[in-house]
Amino acid sequence: MANGNGKHAPSAATGGALIRMRGIRKVYNTGRVEVEALRGVDLDIAPNDYVAIVGPSGSGKSTLMNLVGCLDTPTSGEYILSGDWVAGLDRNRLAEIRNRHIGFVFQNFNLLPYASALANVELPLVFAGVPARERRERASALLERVGLSDRMEHKPGELSGGQMQRVAIARALVNRPAIVLADEPTGNLDSTSGRAIVDLFEELHAAGQTIIMISHDAAVARQASRVVHIRDGQIVPDGSAETPVAA
Amino acid sequence: MRSIASEIALVLKLFRHDAVRQRKRLALTVAAVAWGTLSIVMLLSFGEGLKRSLTKGSRGLGDGIGILWPGATTRVWQGLPSGRTIGLREDDRELLKARIPELAAISAEYARYDSVAVGKKRVNVRVRGVDPCFGDLRKLVPREGGRFFNERDIAEKRRVAFLGEELAQDLFGSEDAALGHTVEIHQTPFLVIGVAEHKLQMGMYNGPDSKQVTLPSSTFKSMFNATGPENFVYRAASWELGDTVRSEIYRVLGSVRRFDPDDERALGIWDTRKMQQINAQVSIGIQIFLGVIGALTLLVGGMGVANVMFAVVKERTREIGVKMALGAKARQIMLPFVLEGLLITSLGGLLGTLLSLGLIAVLAALPLKGPAFEIMGRPTFSPGVALATALVLGSIGMLAGLFPARRAALVDPAVSLRYE
Numbered sequence: 001m002a003n004g005n006g007k008h009a010p011s012a013a014t015g016g017a018l019i020r021m022r023g024i025r026k027v028y029n030t031g032r033v034e035v036e037a038l039r040g041v042d043l044d045i046a047p048n049d050y051v052a053i054v055g056p057s058g059s060g061k062s063t064l065m066n067l068v069g070c071l072d073t074p075t076s077g078e079y080i081l082s083g084d085w086v087a088g089l090d091r092n093r094l095a096e097i098r099n100r101h102i103g104f105v106f107q108n109f110n111l112l113p114y115a116s117a118l119a120n121v122e123l124p125l126v127f128a129g130v131p132a133r134e135r136r137e138r139a140s141a142l143l144e145r146v147g148l149s150d151r152m153e154h155k156p157g158e159l160s161g162g163q164m165q166r167v168a169i170a171r172a173l174v175n176r177p178a179i180v181l182a183d184e185p186t187g188n189l190d191s192t193s194g195r196a197i198v199d200l201f202e203e204l205h206a207a208g209q210t211i212i213m214i215s216h217d218a219a220v221a222r223q224a225s226r227v228v229h230i231r232d233g234q235i236v237p238d239g240s241a242e243t244p245v246a247a
Numbered sequence: 248m249r250s251i252a253s254e255i256a257l258v259l260k261l262f263r264h265d266a267v268r269q270r271k272r273l274a275l276t277v278a279a280v281a282w283g284t285l286s287i288v289m290l291l292s293f294g295e296g297l298k299r300s301l302t303k304g305s306r307g308l309g310d311g312i313g314i315l316w317p318g319a320t321t322r323v324w325q326g327l328p329s330g331r332t333i334g335l336r337e338d339d340r341e342l343l344k345a346r347i348p349e350l351a352a353i354s355a356e357y358a359r360y361d362s363v364a365v366g367k368k369r370v371n372v373r374v375r376g377v378d379p380c381f382g383d384l385r386k387l388v389p390r391e392g393g394r395f396f397n398e399r400d401i402a403e404k405r406r407v408a409f410l411g412e413e414l415a416q417d418l419f420g421s422e423d424a425a426l427g428h429t430v431e432i433h434q435t436p437f438l439v440i441g442v443a444e445h446k447l448q449m450g451m452y453n454g455p456d457s458k459q460v461t462l463p464s465s466t467f468k469s470m471f472n473a474t475g476p477e478n479f480v481y482r483a484a485s486w487e488l489g490d491t492v493r494s495e496i497y498r499v500l501g502s503v504r505r506f507d508p509d510d511e512r513a514l515g516i517w518d519t520r521k522m523q524q525i526n527a528q529v530s531i532g533i534q535i536f537l538g539v540i541g542a543l544t545l546l547v548g549g550m551g552v553a554n555v556m557f558a559v560v561k562e563r564t565r566e567i568g569v570k571m572a573l574g575a576k577a578r579q580i581m582l583p584f585v586l587e588g589l590l591i592t593s594l595g596g597l598l599g600t601l602l603s604l605g606l607i608a609v610l611a612a613l614p615l616k617g618p619a620f621e622i623m624g625r626p627t628f629s630p631g632v633a634l635a636t637a638l639v640l641g642s643i644g645m646l647a648g649l650f651p652a653r654r655a656a657l658v659d660p661a662v663s664l665r666y667e
Contacts, residue, residue, distance in 0.1 A: 072659075095571060095576045128574065
């Protein structure tokens with residue numbers, strides 16, 4: 001797969017982990033009330049892990065997802081991603097990190113409606129400053145990889161839900177990220193298309209891609225090699241929850 | 248650079264997309280900017296036209312000339328009392344010419360009121376006798392076919408006359424009918440050798456040139472036994488030398504007539520350069536005033552653009568969030584909005600400018616007559632007007648795009664991804 005494992009080799013500082021979070025706290029100040037969404041989270045994710053993060057709504061899993069994806073910064077705690085100290089970076093540096101290390105897959109696809117599938121997949125490369133020819137080559141190779149070689153010039157409106165999510169996955173992979181971060185990727189799909197997407201993730205994982213997925217769906221989460229439960233802003237120790245199902 | 252080029256391509260794509268989806272809103276915004284541009288271009292063009300006719304009018308008397316009259320001393324000098332009249336003499340012209348090298352031209356002006364008649368038509372007007380350079384000094388430009396006096400007219404004391412255009416019309420019925428015909432001045436026949444071209448004359452002494460008749464100085468002197476010129480008209484070799492020539496006149500005549508050269512009242516000098524300068528300043532003031540009004544009008548259009556852009560930013564919050572998640576930097580988020588603001592303003596600006604050019608052409612073709620229109624002039628589009636408009640338009644377009652774009656760049660990606 002795209003991630004050949006050379007580019008994102010974790011440094012010795014993280015003890016072999018791709019993601020290392022220690023004592024992460026996130027407090028939202030809503031004016032009068034302070035809400036502590038995460039209260040001291042420790043999390044390590046190794047290269048080629050396939051982790052599912054599960055938990056009831058309000059448990060803090062969206063907050064954790066935002067922090068892992070560098071969309072937001074923790075109130076306190078340390079976060080090392082691929083050897084980079086991430087906590088406390090400014091917006092532009094975070095944008096660079098997201099661009100290079102993270103590939104996002106969203107529940108509602110979040111494709112640009114006026115752009116073709118190909119243009120959508122090219123977008124992260126535009127922000128990375130990759131020349132047009134190389135962009136086109138890499139984007140079309142990935143669309144081929146997800147089985148959409150005959151849909152490259154289609155607009156999102158002309159694609160089915162499952163096809164749109166495939167475009168989104170191609171987009172997530174195009175910059176060869178260390179981590180694919182998927183937020184309820186099957187939440188808006190019927191069971192058949194959902195199944196196909198889960199299979200695609202499985203395939204990516206087998207090819208060496210690190211994947212973090214957030215899901216309500218126990219069946220989807222079961223595909224992961226490791227399940228992290230979160231409740232009331234804290235990670236539930238592995239032993240006290242249901243044991244992870246081997247992939 | 249490459250990513251900027253593709254961003255621009257993306258913006259154009261977005262704009263086209265918007266243009267189709269929101270045709271009305273876009274059209275209204277462009278129209279608002281076009282209207283603002285029309286206002287500023289028209290106001291500035293009116294200012295330019297006014298400036299040109301003011302400049303022309305203030306030069307109607309003559310460009311950078313001075314007029315010298317007799318005066319009376321106000322200071323005791325070399326034992327002589329104050330209150331002595333200082334008159335002008337015929338030979339002062341030669342004296343000043345010889346003593347002041349900075350003096351480019353000087354003409355005497357003899358004058359009296361007398362009867363001028365053609366057949367039974369008789370009017371009483373100012374008749375003046377002048378030297379050949381007077382025509383150039385006082386902007387007495389002959390209409391086609393005619394001429395002003397030359398040195399031979401003076402030397403031979405010819406009975407030739409140059410008529411103001413209104414006087415020619417009064418006597419002959421039209422300006423063109425006078426040339427080559429005879430007028431009787433003081434019951435003596437004179438040949439009309441020239442009729443003045445119409446001019447806008449805003450400064451004058453002893454009435455407008457259009458109602459006077461001008462004769463060679465030598466003819467005038469011998470006919471009327473004139474004792475001395477009523478005044479002199481002169482011009483310095485350059486605009487800057489005007490002050491030098493003025494003080495030299497006081498010095499030279501002061502030493503001959505024995506008065507204090509610092510006694511400003513001993514001779515009367517009207518330096519018309521001051522009037523021209525004030526005129527120029529007034530017209531700049533008017534232009535600034537009109538420009539400010541135009542800029543404020545355009546600002547309203549710019550606010551319309553900003554308003555629309557803010558709405559677009561709000562509408563696209565989710566899209567902005569997605570782009571941020573994919574790694575777009577603040578600059579890459581802002582650029583499309585700035586460019587879109589600029590695109591809307593340049594479209595509107597172009598449209599407004601074209602419309603005003605059309606309007607200016609129409610106004611230029613209208614047959615507007617009368618002194619008010621003559622002073623107001625016609626709206627004139629000039630490079631200065633174009634530059635001022637482009638500067639105001641460009642900065643307003645920039646601001647109209649920049650503020651919404653800044654707001655877009657401050658969108659919180661984590662929040663905007665959940666924004667509906």
